[in-house]
Amino acid sequence: DTAVSQTPKYLVTQMGNDKSIKCEQNLGHDTMYWYKQDSKKFLKIMFSYNNKELIINETVPNRFSPKSPDKAHLNLHINSLELGDSAVYFCASRPDGSNEQFFGPGTRLTVL
Amino acid sequence: GEDVEQSLFLSVREGDSSVINCTYTDSSSTYLYWYKQEPGAGLQLLTYIFSNMDMKQDQRLTVLLNKKDKHLSLRIADTQTGDSAIYFCAEISSASKIIFGSGTRLSIRP
Numbered sequence: 001d002t003a004v005s006q007t008p009k010y011l012v013t014q015m016g017n018d019k020s021i022k023c024e025q026n027l028g029h030d031t032m033y034w035y036k037q038d039s040k041k042f043l044k045i046m047f048s049y050n051n052k053e054l055i056i057n058e059t060v061p062n063r064f065s066p067k068s069p070d071k072a073h074l075n076l077h078i079n080s081l082e083l084g085d086s087a088v089y090f091c092a093s094r095p096d097g098s099n100e101q102f103f104g105p106g107t108r109l110t111v112l
Numbered sequence: 113g114e115d116v117e118q119s120l121f122l123s124v125r126e127g128d129s130s131v132i133n134c135t136y137t138d139s140s141s142t143y144l145y146w147y148k149q150e151p152g153a154g155l156q157l158l159t160y161i162f163s164n165m166d167m168k169q170d171q172r173l174t175v176l177l178n179k180k181d182k183h184l185s186l187r188i189a190d191t192q193t194g195d196s197a198i199y200f201c202a203e204i205s206s207a208s209k210i211i212f213g214s215g216t217r218l219s220i221r222p
Contacts, residue, residue, distance in 0.1 A: 004154075035212075043155075043200065043212035090154060101210060103147075103155040 003027050004104040006091050012110045013081055020077045021107045023091030031055070032074040033101065034066060035090040043090070049074050081111045116213035118201050123219045130188040132216045134201030137182065141203040144177060146186045149198045149215070158186070158199070193220050 004025045013019050025032065033056075034046040048056035052068040063079045078085060091104040115137045124130045136144065146158040161168045161175045161184070168175045174187040188195055201213040 042214045045210065092155075100157055100160070102157075105154040 004091060004093055004102050006089075006104040006107050008107060009105065010108050010110075012112065014112055015081055015083060017081050018077070018079045019081060019109070020075055021089055021091075021109070022073070022075045023104055024073050025091075025093040025102070025104075026072065027093055027095065027102060028072075029093035029095045029102070030071060031094045031096070032068070032071075033092040033094070034074065034076050035092065037088040037090060037106070047074075047076075078109075081109075083111050085109060086111045116201055116203055116211050118199075118213040118216045120214065121217050121219070123221060124191050125221045126191060126193060128191055130186075130191045130195065130218055132186045132188075132199050132201075132218065134184040134186075134213055135182055136184065136201070136203045136211075136213075138203055138211070139179075139182065143204045144175075144184050145200075145202040145204075145210070146173075146175065146184075147200040147202060147212075149200065151197075155200065188218075191218075191220055196220050 007022045031050045033048045035043050036046055037043050045058055046060050047066045049068045051071050065077045067075045088106045088108045090106045092101040094101045118134045142163050143160050145160045147155045148158045149155050159170050159173050159175055161177050166177055172189045176185045184201055196219055198215040198217050200215045202210045
């Protein structure tokens, strides 16, 4: 029933590892986003995809690579994890013609 | 550049009104939003206002927009313990990109 879901909810890993966070929306929306929320709760957009095509790519290290196998999914793969990558990552989706974004519950990534 | 600013903390007594303030820089913003984040949860859209409006009321929530000063406020009447959360102000930039403020943590005193 969850409209925008993310897995896993928590991810604890060692520096240097490669990990993925998955996002799925069952709302039929065309645009999906990844946001990073840092320890001070500040939200910054990372990527936006519309119908599997990259629309927004903010200044994000190349270690971060989004992948959209279909318009209902936008996964985030992170290579060579660093301590500074520790944060909560939020996925969101938006239907065409609307500005309202629907957010997932977030994935808390902790890099040790 | 694009920037949204809010104060970080607000503490109010239960039953009082809470007023959370926000300033933004992009004068072309067509929508301005208030999001609520409860502990451990995702973001929920609380309310939004079109840039051609001055005020919007929705039950206990009142949004005031001063476009000249680029100032947005959220008033919560009769604040309850369930209102404890972080409140984010946000504006729409180009390409429907949302710019968020740093969030205001609202705590309620008995």
